[in-house]
Amino acid sequence: MLNGEKKMERPFRWAMVGGGRLGQVGYKHRIGALRDNTAYQLVAGAFDIEPARGKDFGINIGVDEERCYPDYKTMFTKEALRADGIEVVSIATPNGTHYEICKAALEAGLHVICEKPLFFTSEEGEEIKALAEEKGKIVGVTYGFSGNQMLLQMRAMIEQGLIGDIRVVDLEYTHGFNATDKSDKVSEAQKWRVDPKIAGPSFVLGDLSTHTYYMSQLIMPNMKISRLLCDRQSFISSRAPLEDNAFVLMQYENGAVGRLWTSSINAGCMDGHRIRIVGSKASLEWWDSKPGELRYEVQGEPIQTLIRAMPYLDDLCNADERLGALHQEGLSESWANIYLKIALAIDAKNRNDEETLKNLIYPDIDAGINGIRWIENCVRSAENGAAWVEFENKKSISI
Template sequence: MLNGEKKIARPFRWAMVGGGRTAGVGYKHRTGALRDNTAFQLVAGAFDIDPVRGEDFGVNVGVDESRCYPDYKTMFTEEVKREDGIEAVSIATPNGTHYEITKAALEAGLHVVCEKPLFFTVAEAQEIKELAEEKGKIVGVTYGFSGNQMMLQMRAMVEQGKIGDIRIVELQYTHGFNATDKADAISEAQKWRVDPKIAGPSFVLGDLSTHTYYMSQLIMPNMKISKLLCDRQSIVGSRAPLEDNAFVLMHYENGAVGRLWTSSVDAGCMDGHRIRIVGSKASLEWWDSKPNELRYEVQGEPAQTLIRAMPYLDESCLADERLGALHQEGLSDAWANIYLKFAVAMDAKNRGDEETLKNLVYPDINAGLEGIRWIENCVRSADAGAAWVEFE
């Protein structure tokens, strides 16, 4: 169980690029990183493309005015001069800026936590992976939902053979908040998400379903895709060529089949984030609206609902427990879990502790790279007329 005691010698001096007053995701980063105040301390930031607004925001979240910078380049240049300069940075900016900021941060000697999708291409991710290895730094990716401890319970049950051989993988991440083009016109965050120059080659495949794809890989680390078919649509035509709805069929190397539906035009849907893994003996199902529960259905037996924090769960799951079974945990706790693991990974990297790094389950540079690979294959299939493609 986690109770706020320190996991590392001291918290990392931490900064943010982006994530200011008008950002949709910045608060999630801060609540995640600062939940365990033994992991990170926010000491600097380049919070906004508008430096005046960014400085005002930074001061209002407790950052010294002198360390609220107009842009990330200035911040990296100035902070490296300080004895108490930043050691890690989180990047909460539009997709098209991730590569250049991550590269600059690594070259400045910083550990990095970056929003997803990590970059536009696998080639960029490979380059950054090599740079991170050269610099001895960690690059983490904020697949925030993956910090939900029931993901580790599912992983343990798969590894222990509790559901038998995996046959079917059913994934869904949908909502209805973009069912019309209204948000595209009034929301700054939504405007860039449907601009290929900023968002990259996809909208909902990258913005939503990379979360779910990584979670499926976390649960089933030995399941590899052999080929897939992606059919994507711009239901709201003004979003073309980017999709606001997509279906992906997947064949796995072990013979299993999978299906994913992702959409931001699922009108009326508040939370369509589900994962179902079907095996030869039983099935597991998790739904984000009930994140503290895991459905376990054994063929021929009554269905069971496993509850977070109960002693019958696997030790790997219970290790991330925070509040006890009588109280509900949610997305903020999931973000706190992955940020704590980012800190443990950074500390282990600094100390050369490869054993800790090998056994730590968290969304690292490889997870980000595989998410990009999955998107690239989906786009390649869709652009070929929804054709089956070998997974490359």
């Protein structure tokens, strides 16, 4: 169980690029990083594309005025001159900026925590991976839901053979907040998400379902896709060629099949984030609306609901427990778990502790690249008339 005690010598000096007053994800990053005040200390930031607004915001969240910078380049340059300069930076900016900021951060000798999808192409991902290895730095990806510990319970139960051989993978991440084009016109955070130059080759595939795809890989690390079919739609025509709805069929190397539905036009839906894994003996189902519960259905037996923080759960799951049974956890704890594990990875990297790095389960650079490749293959299938395509590991989609 986690109780906030320090797991490393001191907190890392941490900064943010983006995540300011008008951003949708900045606060999630901060509550995740600062939940355990023994892991990170926010000391600097380039919080906004508008310098004055970014500076005002930084001061209002307690950052020293002199360390509220007009842009990330200035911040990296000036912080490098300080004895107490930043060591880690989070990138909470639109997709199209991730690559250049991440590259600049690594070249400045910083560890990086970046929003998803990581970059536009897997080639960019491989380039950044090579640079991170050269510099001896960690690149983590904020798949924000993946810190829910019941996902690790699913992983443990599958590894122990409790559901048998996996046959069906059923994934869904949908909501209805973009059922009309109103948000595209009034929300700055939404406008760039439907602009291919900024968002990349997809909308909901990248913005929503990369979360769920990564979570499925976290749960089933040995399940590899052999081929897939993607059918995507732009029900709001002004979003074309980017999709606001998509269906993906997947075939796995072990013979299992999968489907994924992702959508932002599921009118009336507040939370359609669900994962169901069907095995030859039993099934497991997790739903984001009830993140502390796991439905366990054994063929021929009464349905069971497993509850987080209970002693009957696997140690892999309970190691990330924070509040104890009877007290509800949620998305903030999930983000905190991710940020803490990335901090542990950074600490291990700094100490050349490869054994700890090998055993840590967190969204690393490989997870980010795998997410890019999944998007690339989905787009390739959709652009070929929703055709089945072999899952390629090196294919890129140019914009």
